[in-house]
Amino acid sequence: MISMEGAEVAVIGGGPRGTSVLERLIAHRKAFAGPQDPLTIHIVDPFDPGPGHVWRTDQSRLFLMNTPSLFPTVVPVGEAAAEVPTSPVPVGFDSWRRLAASGGVEGLTPEETAEAARVGSAGFPSRALYGRYLAWVYAALTADPGEGVTVIHHRREALSLRRAGARWELQLDGGEVLGVDGVVLALGHLPARLNxxxxxxxxxxxxxxxxxxxxxxxxxxxxxxxxxxxxxxxxxxxxxxxxxxxxxxxxxxxxxxxxxxxxxxxxxxxxxxxxxxxxxxxxxxRAKAAITSYIPRGISLSYCTVETLGAFAEAGIQPGFDHDVWPLLHRDVLAAYYRTLARVRPDAFLRPADAALEELRTALDIAGPGWLPALQEFLDRNVPEELQLNVEALAQPFAGRRFADSAALTEAVLEYLDEDAAGSARGEDDPLKMAIGAMNAGRTVIKQVVADGGLTDSGWYAELRGWFEPLVEGLASGPPPLRIAQLAALVRxxxxxxxxxxxxxxxxxxxxxxxxxxxxxxxxxxxxxxxxxAMMPANQVSTSLSVLMRQMLEEGVVRPRLRMVEDGVPVVSAGLDVTLPPYRPLSGTGEAQPGLYVCGLQLASVQWGTAIAAEAGASLNAGARTLLDADAIAEALIASFRDSPDLQTADSRA
The missing domain is CATH 3.50.50 (FAD/NAD(P)-binding domain)
Incomplete structure (x- = not known):
């Protein structure tokens, strides 16, 4: 039963995704013009809400983000802002950084203000500074959550979650028990068993x-x-x-x-x-390129697009990755590489660069597997062997090489580091960095299309997660360029x-x-x-050491999702088994849990790249997917409370 005092929601996890859920709950409630019952939002996290665990503001300022200031946001801004109820705090990180640099953010230390001014939009801020932004957003939200809304932070760990009639009963360490009408699991990184x-x-x-x-x-x-x-x-x-x-x-x-x-x-x-x-x-x-945007401005995908990948679903086809998706992105990666090579080194081709690019375009436009022989003909006629790009080989740069001793290995690695640092410095004038930029752009498209069953199970497990994820992570998710240059100096x-x-x-x-x-x-x-x-704990719900996750799994409140690979053997996926958005976990018996939702890393069973932050300015369906999920959950919760007969009865009694 919903209490006479109104509805209560518990958001377990007060980091970035929990903060996004809070922001969307407040935004949806403020967007409704009619009378509403009181709403209490409980944020349950032993760490400060906003930064949460990973983005704590007291960590070393030497720990940097691997995305530039212009990229992340925890609230809808830009294109995303036009798609959902207006944010009460419509400020992405880079806008906040500029405000902080001008002295417009109270409570910052001189060191933090100086960093905000120094790092710039294309620079890589410390994780502690991003934590300050998250804390600022949370403080702004709770300072004015709207009439009838109360936000309470419980600096506790959630120990168990059980159904109690029509409500949920959430036990916290220290003995406190919360009775709530809705729960959002925004748990973030959890401790995990060792392999x-x-x-x-x-x-x-x-x-x-x-x-x-x-x-x-x-x-x-x-x-x-x-x-x-x-x-x-x-x-x-x-x-x-x-x-x-x-x-x-x-x-x-x-x-x-x-x-x-x-x-x-x-x-x-x-x-x-x-x-x-x-x-x-x-x-x-590999290091990020030194550019002034997240995706190089010269990158425009022609083959791996939302439209081309979406055509599979429109035709009733569930695509595989190797057979259907990768050939499209592979074309865009090659196109980016050779177009950049033609622009910066036209004399590198065996024939005039314009003619070579026309032949490349013809080869890439061939539908079906026939494009690969045509590509090889293009390479044989136009590109010296040492300049030909083998994309898959980038995953193993030393494949087949033997080294006499560690000194010979060190010499080879140092050459690799110096080349990578120089390529980053060239930015959009480096063919390899532009090819990686195309791969990163394609990753955003693929994330959007393969979510929620958009890829076969074998394509997901053995192909996307099996070989492509390590490839793209090693190429497109690397550190700031400075770190590679510093590593080379330490090797010397x-x-x-x-x-x-x-x-x-x-x-x-x-x-x-x-x-x-x-x-x-x-x-x-x-x-x-x-x-x-040197790695984070495994994002795998079945091996989690979280007391709450173990209790929910053991008692069947939630269950991990199984995927069937090609040989028919079921494989336990990393994330929870959930419904289509807004994501409600399935119980041990396969029933959707009412009033319980999942946001963030534990959606790794149905989404790819769940650790990537929302991109400022991107649409909700593309680079701001985490905000789309938070918005859908908030909308569902607010609507359920407004339509609840229990709340309507409480209104009539009042």
Missing amino acids: PEQGVLQDGAARFGLQYWPPAVPGDLDWKRLPAGKNVLVRGLGLNFFDVMIQLTQGRGGRFTDDGSGRLTYTPSGREPVLIAASRRGVPY ADLVRFVGPNPQFVLDPDDGVFRASSPWVGDPGFTAGYLVE
């Missing part, structure tokens, strides 16, 4: 007195526990690696300076450990070394140390008493 290999390493570390650091949010860790001068094995060369790298070098007093050649040099403080870095590819994610200073591709991590019981080696490098590898997993 078997990680478990063995952790157990061995405990036996031999070593330090094993499992996957974690970088801002949670006490980096002072890693001693100077010692080898530290670091597994993972993605975004978390750069947090480890910078915290243990510049964070310990070292200095990067420009040596005048376009490269950086590093002056150690003497307090750094030696980082031994490893990943499957053997090299870090002999403070970062590399294990090599396909590394093997074991615990050596004879010597009581961790050992890391690569089958592609001739020497025996490296040993250390410290091993850091």
Whole structure:
């Protein structure tokens, strides 16, 4: 029963997505002109609402976002703002940053104001500064949530959620129990069980007195526990690696300076450990290009578009990824590369560049598999072999190469880093960076089209998530360009070394140390008493250590989604089993849970790229999908309360 005092909603998780849900609840309520009963919104999060856990404002300012200031927002702005009820706080991050730089945001420290002014729209802000924006949005929302609306933050962890008649009963640590009419799970990153290999390493570390650091949010860790001068094995060369790298070098007093050649040099403080870095590819994610937009302005997709991919559904076809989707994006990636090459190096072609591009266009326009032989003919006639782009090979830049020893490997990695940094500096004049820009643009389109069953299960699991996701993550989700230049400087200073591709991590019981080696490098590898997993906890509901998630799964409040791969074997997906939007989780018996909704990372079973923030200015259906989800949930909740016979009875009694 809805109480006489009106409706109550609990949003579990007060980070960016929980804040978006709160903002949309307030916006929808304010947009309704008729009389409304009181509404209480409970925000349940042990961390400060707005920033939540990952975007805490007290974390190191050396931890940077991997998107420029112009990209993220937590509320609808630009094109998205015209599609939904008006936001009570219509300010994206970059607009807030400019306001902060001018001194228009109260409560900022001089350091924060200076960063807001220095970073610019195309720069990469600290995660702490983005956290300040999120906190500001939350404060603005709660300062004036509208007549009859009360927002209460419970600095508690949610322990259990159960159905109690027509309502939900939410138990918090400390003993408090909330009875609410609607619940939104905006849980964000959750702790997760280690995989078997990680478990063995952790157990061995405990036996031999070593330090094993499992996957974690970088801002949670006490980096002072890693001693100077010692080898530290670091597994993972993605975004978390750069947090480890910078915290243990510049964070310990070292200095990067420009040596005048376009490269950086590093002056150690003497307090750094030696980082031994490893990943499957053997090299870090590629850096973002130095451009003034998120997608290069020169990129325009011709083949992988919403219209072309949407045609499958219109024809009643559920496409596969390899057969139907990738060939379209592959064409756009190749077109971006060779058009840029023709623009910046027309003499690189074996024939006149204009004629070559016309032949390329003809090849790419061929429908069906016939385009691949035509492409090969184009390459043979027009492009020197060393300039031909093999997109799939970018996932394994050292594939098939053997290295005599770690010194030879280091030389190869350093060449790779210097080339990548130079390519980033060239921006839209670099063919490879433009090809990656096209892939990133296509990723946004694919995210939109494959959601909610828009791709076959085998296409989703074995193809999109199996090989394409690692490829596009390593190419298009990399760090700011500065980080690659800094890494190269640290390699020259002999403070970062590399294990090599396909590394093997074991615990050596004879010597009581961790050992890391690569089958592609001739020497025996490296040993250390410290091993850091440079990655976030796995986003997999079935392995979550969250007390709340485990309770909901065990009691059948929710269930993970199963996908059927080609051999008919069911595979447990990363996310929850949910209805179509607005996403309501299915119970253990397959029934949609009334008044319960999911927003964010736990939608990984039906959406791809759930960790990517909403893009300022993008439409809700494209780059601002998280705002679309929050809006649909808020609209459904507000409508259900307005139409509830319980509320109408309460109105008549009043």
